[in-house]
Amino acid sequence: MSGREVGRAADVCVVGLGPTGRALAHRAMAAGMRVVAVDPRPHRLWAPTFSCWVDELPQWLGHGAIASRIEAPAVWTTSEHRIPRPYCVLSKQGLFDALPLDDATVIAGRARTVEAHRVELADGTEVRAATVFDTRGQATPGARRTASAHGIFVDEDIAAPMVTAGEGLLLDWRDENGAGPDDPPSFLYSVPLGDGTVIFEETSLGLRGGMPQHELRRRTLNRLAAHGIRLRGDEPTEAAHYPLDEMPPKAGRGAVIPFGSRGGMMHPITGYCVADSLALVDTALDAVQRGADPIEALWPWQARLVYWMRMRGVYGL
Known part of the structure; x- marks a missing residue:
């Protein structure tokens, strides 16, 4: 050419x-x-997992682009809150084919x-x-204000103590990730993907330069252990690291x-x-x-x- x-x-x-x-x-x-x-x-x-509120999607996009739907995702602070707004995970293949x-x-x-x-x-x-x-x-964010996340894909039956089909944790701020009081904060995001797996993704937003993947993974594993979930160690993962500004x-x-x-x-x-x-x-x-x-x-x-x-x-x- x-x-x-x-x-x-x-x-x-x-x-x-x-x-x-x-x-x-x-x-x-x-x-x-x-x-x-x-x-x-x-x-x-x-490669990335894409999610959104259902009502944000344009009408011309067919339902085949949606892999899983959560009618009222949960948010945890000191107690559980429900958001009465349907949320969805997009199907990579379905969106591509649409x-x-x-x-x-x-x-x-x-x-x-x-x-x-x-x-x-x-x-x-x-x-x-x-x-x-x-x-x-x-481009790579450098020292800019950054979103960083480390996601682990877990079989639904293993994930059940925390997230079941049709449920989802949009923001989990519970004090279970092992971070110290002076450490940068992070939260857990966890939703079923519609393929028999659930993603557990510890996420940091707004930190200059972002948070290292090894620290995010450590925090994710701490959260899972707090609910009795033990992993094999060879589960698929995904990483996110991009500027917000x-x-x-x-x-x-x-x-x-x-x-x-x-x-x-x-x-x-x-x-x-x-x-x-x-x-x-x-x-x-x-x-x-x-x-x-x-x-x-x-x-x-x-x-x-x-x-x-x-x-x-x-x-x-």
Whole structure:
């Protein structure tokens, strides 16, 4: 492919095919746009576990994208509280299958240069498009305010003393993780995944530079031991480590459009991003079709004010 030019007549180029980018490319294709999508591994299933409130999902996304549903997730402080709002874990395969790219030009490659109307790949291939969306996620957080989590996947029967099918711990702040009174705090997140397993994930939010994985794992194991749960030690795991403070982009036509977590759409306190990004895909594409600025459509002054207020919460956290 070296030196080849692709997509001169394309309406949209999407760089990065995580859930956000794939949804953007899928909805652009469904709207009749000519789409080119670029990703180093476009057919790879995503690694992280994605969850959200059910009412946050856009209506165009089918129920097959949901792997498990929790009608009233629990929050533990000094006692148990129930949130009467349905919560769900998304199915990785179901979400992937709900966002087909059959009529798009999908290129397996790594973007080296991303400009307003041009993307150059590492092998020299150039992609041309009227509008370029950058949905590649974020860089390593360094010393920024960070979300860190270590998740352990446990069989449902072993997890039953803490979490059973249809139940979930959204935030568990009980004093069971072995942290000292002067140590940075963390909480447990635990939900059934709909595949016979439950994830137990100790999570730290807002700490500069984040919390090390070995410390998060130690705290998770302490919590499980407090409920009589002993693991084999070879259970699958997942790790999360990403910045929470990505700022919304400045408006301005004729620029690359950062979207998803790269475009400031991550909730800076909770670290949630996917559902909001899915819900805003059509807003961005409608602006493209109208010849308006998608960044301005995505970030009116009210949304920027909400972001500013949430950042005050991050500083407090």
